[in-house]
Amino acid sequence: MTRIVVSGLGVVSPYGAGVKTFWAGLAAGTCAIRPITLIETDGFRSRIAAEVPADTVAGLGVSARRTRADRLGLAAAREALADAVLSARDRAETALVVGAVGGGMFEGEEWYWEETRSGRPSPRITALRSILPCTHAETLGFRLGLGGPKETVVMACASGAAAIALGADLIREGAASCALVGGVDALTRICFMGFNALRLLDPEPCRPFDRDRKGMSIGEAAAFLVLEDAERCRARGARHHGELLGAAVTTDAHHVTAPHPEGEGMVRAMTQALRAAQVAPHEIGYVNAHGTGTLQNDRTEALALARVFGAGRVLVSSTKSLVGHTMAAAGSLEAVATLLTLQHGLVPPTAHLEHVDPEIPFDCVPRVAREAPLERALSNSFGFGGQNVSLIFGR
Structure with a gap:
């Protein structure tokens, strides 16, 4: 490979x-x-x-x-x-x-x-x-x-x-x-x-x-x-910022705008990316979530994350709370954020998070960045029409 x-x-x-x-x-x-x-x-x-x-x-x-x-x-x-x-x-x-x-x-x-x-x-x-x-x-x-x-x-x-x-x-x-x-x-x-x-x-x-x-x-x-x-x-003697260990693209085609209620395509994207990277779920220390702030997306993504990693077993945050949803640029912007998180050992916070939804069983790093030694991280990007992409990076 x-x-x-x-x-x-x-x-x-x-x-x-x-x-x-x-x-x-x-x-x-x-x-x-x-x-x-x-x-x-x-x-x-x-x-x-x-x-x-x-x-x-x-x-x-x-x-x-x-x-x-x-x-x-x-x-x-x-x-x-x-x-x-x-x-x-x-x-x-x-x-x-x-x-x-x-x-x-x-x-x-x-x-x-x-x-x-x-x-x-x-x-x-x-x-x-x-x-x-x-x-x-x-x-x-x-x-x-x-x-x-x-x-x-x-x-x-x-x-x-x-x-x-x-x-x-x-x-x-x-x-x-x-x-x-x-x-x-x-x-x-x-x-x-x-x-x-x-x-x-x-x-x-x-x-x-x-x-x-x-x-x-x-x-x-x-x-x-x-x-x-x-x-x-x-x-050629060049340095690098990290390694793209694995990637996966799936579609669930459930609805034009709504995600599959059980996160079926999201789960497949994450599990296939883990398989491509030859990495076990417990080896992922952080997930840069799609995390849009809509009722459906956040609950569905949390459900999918729990199915893949287990409830509460990985740090999660959404950088969209800081720079908004940048549409077609979101996936690559968050990929850069994920690589920088690995480099600096610092997890960006989820801004404005005051009262965690009880249906979100994860530590979502509220309001303040947190130091965390990390070796591998995953970035999720989901789009209308059931488009799902998961990327796994390593230091």
Whole structure:
């Protein structure tokens, strides 16, 4: 079995640009969920989100002619490639897998909004050229000189994690020896309004696993990892952040928006990932949960975790309580968080957790980060339509 290591990390998050900034926010338990400034929110039940600060976007060094999502993605991808110290020759052979959903929808909405309100044709119509999710892979591949296989994964909120799993498959199958993988999503009106219409957004910052939780908080981000054959990484004298021990992707196709009531697909994803990693459940010290803060997700995920690990037998926390649900970027952003947790021996907290739901039989690390020596950890990502991805990382 080919061993796969993570030789590069790159992040643009609601805390700002860079992996160090991201980890500093998580470790401090700083909540980045605030009133939205990017779009109009009057009249909505929830008016908050985890937005990438305007000064951060302006300072990314990416042309403002690009879509907001492409600007986030390019900056995060460049950091990951620089961290991995990949040469131009290395990049020419590097695969690219991008998890995406929104594409350039924000700019498409700007065009539609302007035409509808003015009653006149808008020159913003050119934004429609970048509206599809696949445009991220085209932009990143061309701008960064990535000449290997290119894929776009659209699996709802599990897209970023699925991109990591697919990149690992490409390396194990010999299609590439190195892959840039991850996800990106920007805030959009359609996402914000849609989740508000479903009454899935909490008017206050989300409270995963809390008895009184009322829904999730959306966010935006980009996070990329460089995956590499461990032998190749060692041969070129590069360091790595950890090892991707195993990954699994399942679907239960139970309902368009609701998870299977017994977490059937979640359980299969975790057990298959453990099998792929050749790791027993008791060897996992921490789970970075999908943990959205909705009534159904948290209870179902806790049920699935109990079936796999046993009630109370693993530390669990949700970083979405700090940076919101970043949609297609969530799985890769949380993969980075999981790797950093292993590196630093510090588990990020679940913010705003005051009264644990009695149906959640786990220590969910309330409010304050906790030191914990860890060797292996699991990251869960679940999406609408029953999309389930579990990733296992080791130090």
